[in-house]
Amino acid sequence: MSTKRMSFGQATVDATRFAMRQDERIIVLGEDISWGGNFGQFRGLLEEFGPKRVIDMPISEAAIMSVSLGAAVTGLRPVASMSFVEFTFGAMDEIVNQVAKFRYMFGGQTSVPIVLRASDGTMRCSASHHSSSLEVRFAHMPGLKVVAPSNAADAKGLLRSAIADDDPVVYLENKQMTAKRAPVPEDDYNVPLGSATIARPGRDVTIITYSIPALRALEACAQLEAKGIDAGVIDLRSLVPLDMTTVLETVAQTRLAVVVHEAWRFGGLGAEIASQITEALFKELVAPVARVGAASAPIPFSPPLEAAVVPGVSDIVAAVERVIG
Amino acid sequence: MSTKRMSFGQATVDATRFAMRQDERIIVLGEDISWGGNFGQFRGLLEEFGPKRVIDMPISEAAIMSVSLGAAVTGLRPVASMSFVEFTFGAMDEIVNQVAKFRYMFGGQTSVPIVLRASDGTMRCSASHHSSSLEVRFAHMPGLKVVAPSNAADAKGLLRSAIADDDPVVYLENKQMTAKRAPVPEDDYNVPLGSATIARPGRDVTIITYSIPALRALEACAQLEAKGIDAGVIDLRSLVPLDMTTVLETVAQTRLAVVVHEAWRFGGLGAEIASQITEALFKELVAPVARVGAASAPIPFSPPLEAAVVPGVSDIVAAVERVIG
Amino acid sequence: MATTLDGIPNEVALAIHRRMVRIRAFEEYVSELFLQGKLQGFVHTYIGQEAIAAGVCSLLDDSDYITSTHRGHGHAIAKGIHLNQIMAELFGNVTGACRGRGGSMHVADFSLGMLGANGIVGGGFGIAAGAALSAKYRGTNQVSVCFFGDGAINKGTFHEALNFAAVHDLPAVFICENNQYAQFTAGGRTTAVNDLAVRAASYNIPGVTADGNHAGEVYRAAHEALNRARAGRGPTLLNLLTYRFGGHYVGDAEVYRDKQEVEKRRALDPIPRWEQALNDARILSADEATTIWAATRQAVADAEQFAQDSPFPQADTALDWVFTEAADR
Amino acid sequence: MATTLDGIPNEVALAIHRRMVRIRAFEEYVSELFLQGKLQGFVHTYIGQEAIAAGVCSLLDDSDYITSTHRGHGHAIAKGIHLNQIMAELFGNVTGACRGRGGSMHVADFSLGMLGANGIVGGGFGIAAGAALSAKYRGTNQVSVCFFGDGAINKGTFHEALNFAAVHDLPAVFICENNQYAQFTAGGRTTAVNDLAVRAASYNIPGVTADGNHAGEVYRAAHEALNRARAGRGPTLLNLLTYRFGGHYVGDAEVYRDKQEVEKRRALDPIPRWEQALNDARILSADEATTIWAATRQAVADAEQFAQDSPFPQADTALDWVFTEAADR
Ligand SMILES: Cc1ncc(C[n+]2csc(CCOP(=O)(O)OP(=O)(O)O)c2C)c(N)n1
Ligand SMILES: Cc1ncc(C[n+]2csc(CCOP(=O)(O)OP(=O)(O)O)c2C)c(N)n1
Numbered sequence A, B: 001m002s003t004k005r006m007s008f009g010q011a012t013v014d015a016t017r018f019a020m021r022q023d024e025r026i027i028v029l030g031e032d033i034s035w036g037g038n039f040g041q042f043r044g045l046l047e048e049f050g051p052k053r054v055i056d057m058p059i060s061e062a063a064i065m066s067v068s069l070g071a072a073v074t075g076l077r078p079v080a081s082m083s084f085v086e087f088t089f090g091a092m093d094e095i096v097n098q099v100a101k102f103r104y105m106f107g108g109q110t111s112v113p114i115v116l117r118a119s120d121g122t123m124r125c126s127a128s129h130h131s132s133s134l135e136v137r138f139a140h141m142p143g144l145k146v147v148a149p150s151n152a153a154d155a156k157g158l159l160r161s162a163i164a165d166d167d168p169v170v171y172l173e174n175k176q177m178t179a180k181r182a183p184v185p186e187d188d189y190n191v192p193l194g195s196a197t198i199a200r201p202g203r204d205v206t207i208i209t210y211s212i213p214a215l216r217a218l219e220a221c222a223q224l225e226a227k228g229i230d231a232g233v234i235d236l237r238s239l240v241p242l243d244m245t246t247v248l249e250t251v252a253q254t255r256l257a258v259v260v261h262e263a264w265r266f267g268g269l270g271a272e273i274a275s276q277i278t279e280a281l282f283k284e285l286v287a288p289v290a291r292v293g294a295a296s297a298p299i300p301f302s303p304p305l306e307a308a309v310v311p312g313v314s315d316i317v318a319a320v321e322r323v324i325g
Numbered sequence C, D: 001m002a003t004t005l006d007g008i009p010n011e012v013a014l015a016i017h018r019r020m021v022r023i024r025a026f027e028e029y030v031s032e033l034f035l036q037g038k039l040q041g042f043v044h045t046y047i048g049q050e051a052i053a054a055g056v057c058s059l060l061d062d063s064d065y066i067t068s069t070h071r072g073h074g075h076a077i078a079k080g081i082h083l084n085q086i087m088a089e090l091f092g093n094v095t096g097a098c099r100g101r102g103g104s105m106h107v108a109d110f111s112l113g114m115l116g117a118n119g120i121v122g123g124g125f126g127i128a129a130g131a132a133l134s135a136k137y138r139g140t141n142q143v144s145v146c147f148f149g150d151g152a153i154n155k156g157t158f159h160e161a162l163n164f165a166a167v168h169d170l171p172a173v174f175i176c177e178n179n180q181y182a183q184f185t186a187g188g189r190t191t192a193v194n195d196l197a198v199r200a201a202s203y204n205i206p207g208v209t210a211d212g213n214h215a216g217e218v219y220r221a222a223h224e225a226l227n228r229a230r231a232g233r234g235p236t237l238l239n240l241l242t243y244r245f246g247g248h249y250v251g252d253a254e255v256y257r258d259k260q261e262v263e264k265r266r267a268l269d270p271i272p273r274w275e276q277a278l279n280d281a282r283i284l285s286a287d288e289a290t291t292i293w294a295a296t297r298q299a300v301a302d303a304e305q306f307a308q309d310s311p312f313p314q315a316d317t318a319l320d321w322v323f324t325e326a327a328d329r
């Protein structure tokens, strides 16, 4: 397949366009999306598909999700933009109590084909209402699938799969990553939900991560290589379903693992992954699985504070060195 | 201190009454509370303190929390009833984005003395809108304290501390526990936030838990005793702050641990506790820390399904036997 | 069609009656079952409000949508779900409308456009708006009706959904079943306006108050609103005044209202009123009514039998239906 | 006191002018700093809306409360926070109003009753209602003012808070700064009513629309609403018509509106209009105005200097202020 350099945001437009051309039932709704969205992640959709399929919503987050739900169970396939992930809190009742539970609590009568798109992670110097990583809040709710790609190619393929999926999928696109460019296959394609990828093989230790920290992990590996440490990176891409097979096969080899995310370490998804690894490979592990995540504070505005709270490359390097001992 | 048998719900009324008599700034607000609340946990407060201090709120969960916040930062000390914990989703923006962050994002200018009371856990045969355990959603937000007592005496002492605390405290009172009676000291007293208690010492293995599963764990211990296994129970009582000192000291002795909660196992707080134990005691542990939690489904209505999803005594017994090997 | 009751076809008038009787008979029976300890959980009955569900749903096709509330049995019956399936759901049986996963507060039948009772107050507003958006998008003639309580009108979701529905002139009707109470709290104590219909002005849509205990008035108010919706002229807010005869749930001690008030309101029972009207119009004789009641009571008893004969779901199916693919378990 | 401008004391009229100038000078300077890359994050300026914050806050004491929005610099300045502290906060310095934790969208000063700019649209409604409840409970004469945008009026929180405030006749005033846009979307496209003041009827409170670009009109409308609030007669909804001259944030390409529209609205700039009115009333000469502008511009430049001279917070203080006790870190 021929590739083209494009930004993460453009790649998601690409995926949406392929999907919408193929299936009339797909509509997109969210605040200000006909102007392209805050990160250009909807650019050009209005022009191609018109205001019937690309709907600018009032600042009514609860309505965005509940309207999507009503539409989804009556024959449409809504892609709902929640803009910044922090704004999902205003629709958390709809997301958790309704969207996630609808299929189950009604005994499988309906499926709920909704994609919830939200820009997550730290937005440099934007403080705590515009910087957070909430994946565990979605992952800890049976009935929701959750994906968090780390590059434009996966962004396209995973969004295509998410839109094709009959279950609600929370699609997390990191704020600092939207503008990042990479080669992306031009044709239509899928990355299946629930498949991790080995972003870099490594003999000595396995770093397990997703979203923007995957890029930081690769940087960390380069630094570690200089120190003679061969660290590998598993990019989970999907959090629910979670591809523990790839994780366990890899860690069984390296016998050392570090889990990294931007979310708060305390109660974050890293604890789940670390626990599953430990449960499966207790005998094989040489050291306890290390966890890298944000320190326990809302994300502050001021640069040195933000850097102190949000984990960076150096934190990953330090964690790897710690487990290697 | 002389004690009196009373229900968990009455014990919380007792604590609130002591607090309100002492401090005029304390008000209580929530839906239908002047009639005593759904579990009698506010019974008699209207009669003693009047409608100025005991305020029946409209069905406006977001307003309950934001009004509490506005009152808290201007000199009052609100105790906000959210009734069933599932209804907190309608106020999650207020709880997480505002109440939890207010002190920090404004640089410590204000404290936020709010107690958020919510009835959590499975309510037998009430299905997924009235049965859930959401503690990790509060615990995974720096700025919120979280407590979850398992008996009437702790209920009283912890609520007293929560009301006296200058930070927002989420006070989780299990639905099935509210009517449970136990001896409670009659006088005014505190159980400090952040202190676990050893509910039962045990030589062979340590069960770490909180809220109603603590009662199930004690039942499990009785069954295990019959099988010659001496299992102990740590009742955490507070989840934030979390008394890991008590946990680590105890597990260092038994070298085997099982963490139990009613919340979904996947992404639950048990993963955090298990990870912290493993990180601290990797060398000492004889087997990986086991986790008991709900299976990954919304809580169903039908009794056999509910029993299959929500962990019971037999699940705890099985987990203990598994780690003992 | 003959229309003796100013404007209501006789057949429809009778259908409304039958639906009201079916709801009443079912709810009285269910209350009994609950008090006998045969049913678990919460049961909120619809007794006293039957004219609303019956009157409104007499104007709907199977393909039209409704959203319901925690007090949803009446809507489920009026929209045509078989009593067996509802009863079995209340028992948590695998033969129930939701295979036992939902219980009383989550009865649904998507094949009949019944998008679910809902345990979250105010949960239906946006779902109904979304179904209406979908109908409009697909260019069908379907309408979407949202039933909700006078307590629910203070949820933010009311505001968000009505504004959205109004902006897009969606084929939706928002029907407040104003039974004067939200749980134990009388409406006036927590709602800033008396006439809830005035809230329609915030969305530039019609707001109409009518007697919700009179099937004819309900029919006429709903008729106009539904016509408006189907004609593409947008949503309407109906404020239908009614009263629940029972407690908030079965077993409620009702300390918050006095017996006299209840007695006074019982005098306005919508079913005898409608029977009288039908009788006066010579559409239904007293004998015919007696027959209907008897047959309906039998159908409810049969539904219990059906439920008693039905099995619980198998424990090992507890994780079915979380996701569409079994692979995701 | 002399009151040349029908009803507004001269001193107050001048104070409003000074506040407007201070806001404008600050915001223009800050836009420049942002475009030069000296400021990070988002900056939403208040340019064009100055009459509202200045007019309303001229009627408030330090002990009165306000809640603000993402577009909060104007409110912060009008409520009296020193420019140095605001500027330092925008730079993320430890000398900032929030010690650098908050930045542009979270400027606050609780000692001045400024309960915070807020990054969540609609976040202030309930907080303002809560502060009003507190004032009423404590029996003070304080009022609570909630500033919000025309986009925010569609949040469910608007509905919940206004209903609650109305039920309890709280001393609150809800002030919509109706600048015609929510981000890139013109109000008419997502809001079902044109005149936002009609939404007051849903809460049985007064709703008033006035020219938000005329300091005198703002003053008079706010004066009445605040008197009403202080007299215990409950909340008011004010719909003040205005226009933001700049983009949604500094750097916004403004593809969603045409330059002509902006030019037309700039002609209604509230500051020259008020200067003219003051001049006509012989309260402020052209020379005096020039002096005020120059002094204010200097104060803003000084604020930048103050910020430039201030240190960042220490990284090891990042976990301070999460809880009240350091022990909880
Ligand atoms: C979001 C939410 N808040 C609170 C409740 C608890 N609750 C259940 S029914 C009810 C009262 C509802 O009143 P109304 O809307 O008038 O309906 P009615 O019961 O009168 O039919 C309340 C407060 C709930 N289920 N959901
Ligand atoms: C809950 C929430 N949803 C969306 C946003 C993104 N957002 C920031 S400002 C804004 C527009 C607000 O419009 P308005 O209330 O009219 O205020 P204005 O910017 O015009 O002053 C939006 C949608 C947000 N910050 N919070």
Ligand SMILES: [Mg+2]
Residues within 6 Å of the ligand: C149, C150, C151, C177, C178, C179, C180, C181, C182, C183
């Ligand atoms: Mg009611």
Ligand SMILES: [Mg+2]
Residues within 6 Å of the ligand: D149, D150, D151, D177, D178, D179, D180, D181, D182, D183
């Ligand atoms: Mg605006």
